[in-house]
Amino acid sequence: MTIGLDDVVAAETVLSHVDGEAGRLIIRGYDLEELAGRVPFEDVVAILWEGLVPHGAADPRALLGRARERAYGYFAPLAPQLSALTPVEGMRLLLASLPDADEDHPALAVGAAGVAAAMAVRGARGLAPVAPDASLSHAADTLRMMRDAPVGESEAKALDTYLVTVIDHGLNASTFTARVVASTQAGILSSVVAGLCALKGPLHGGAPGPVLDMLDAIGPIGNAEAWLDDAMARGERLMGFGHRIYRVRDPRADVLKAAAGRLRDKDNRIAFAEAVEATALKVLERRKPGRRLETNVEFYTAILLDALGIPREGFTPLFAAGRTAGWVAHAIEQTRLGRIIRPKSRYVGAWPAQAA
Numbered sequence: 001m002t003i004g005l006d007d008v009v010a011a012e013t014v015l016s017h018v019d020g021e022a023g024r025l026i027i028r029g030y031d032l033e034e035l036a037g038r039v040p041f042e043d044v045v046a047i048l049w050e051g052l053v054p055h056g057a058a059d060p061r062a063l064l065g066r067a068r069e070r071a072y073g074y075f076a077p078l079a080p081q082l083s084a085l086t087p088v089e090g091m092r093l094l095l096a097s098l099p100d101a102d103e104d105h106p107a108l109a110v111g112a113a114g115v116a117a118a119m120a121v122r123g124a125r126g127l128a129p130v131a132p133d134a135s136l137s138h139a140a141d142t143l144r145m146m147r148d149a150p151v152g153e154s155e156a157k158a159l160d161t162y163l164v165t166v167i168d169h170g171l172n173a174s175t176f177t178a179r180v181v182a183s184t185q186a187g188i189l190s191s192v193v194a195g196l197c198a199l200k201g202p203l204h205g206g207a208p209g210p211v212l213d214m215l216d217a218i219g220p221i222g223n224a225e226a227w228l229d230d231a232m233a234r235g236e237r238l239m240g241f242g243h244r245i246y247r248v249r250d251p252r253a254d255v256l257k258a259a260a261g262r263l264r265d266k267d268n269r270i271a272f273a274e275a276v277e278a279t280a281l282k283v284l285e286r287r288k289p290g291r292r293l294e295t296n297v298e299f300y301t302a303i304l305l306d307a308l309g310i311p312r313e314g315f316t317p318l319f320a321a322g323r324t325a326g327w328v329a330h331a332i333e334q335t336r337l338g339r340i341i342r343p344k345s346r347y348v349g350a351w352p353a354q355a356a
Helices: 041-048 060-084 087-096 105-124 138-147 153-165 173-183 188-199 208-218 221-233 251-261 270-287 297-307 312-337
Strands: 016-019 024-027
Touching (some): 041 312, 060 138, 087 105, 087 312, 105 188, 105 312, 138 153, 138 312, 153 251, 153 297, 173 188, 188 312, 208 221, 208 270, 251 270, 251 297, 270 297
Antiparallel strands (some): 016 024
């Protein structure tokens, strides 16, 4: 019996393919490296949604800009409630407030996710929300709303690269959750909220923050090798290294490392992180000979978002802002099948005593 559904095929999809042995992620017929940092997030959303969401000749950037404005209209009255919630809880509240009767669920969901991420992070800190600017790209506007400050071109491109990198990744826990909910005909918005609830768990969407905790603990780069050796001697996991699926280097890590590298000259610790990465890989090779424990997406997610001035509690909301486009696509794909997802369970409890 398979526990946890490992290696069980639960869906056929045209959306993405994860090849852990080859270190390859395919998004709708494209290798990730062909899209991230090369094609704007809005256009990648259109590629992902091709044949699923009718958009005709609509400009995807304008479509998401209008969606952000519409979402803000729904969210603004709820802003006073956000100070009592964590950012993920606040994002959940905001997205759950969207009405099923809105005329354009797919675009609204993605536009709303960017607004909700920014509002929830600011609200948790007691800061007022910042209204969207529909003329900006989705990445630039999301970052501007979160920081309440102008966004440079290199910063906008870095966040755009991140949003594309996390847009979809096979049948992970949150995407499977979204598909289960969609299979009940509950609708796109309910599926997105369900996906966020699954992403909230620390085993899925909450891992990048501890990478920064590790860098904080290391201190000066001269301490890195001894600190990492000691951590491994205590049986601790090095955050940002190794992956359950990828047996070689996570392709998302390479894309984000390149994006972070373009911010290296600014006031951040990207160069320090690169030095820690090199040391960690050396320590892992020495202590775990024969095992391929490479850098994963969490490491450079943390470094990139930190360099953009995103607080650690904002990492999971931004992950959700990018992944929402994937949840929407999977929800529509699943809904079209017209069949509810209903796996079996095996009863292992006590049986009633037989009648005398």
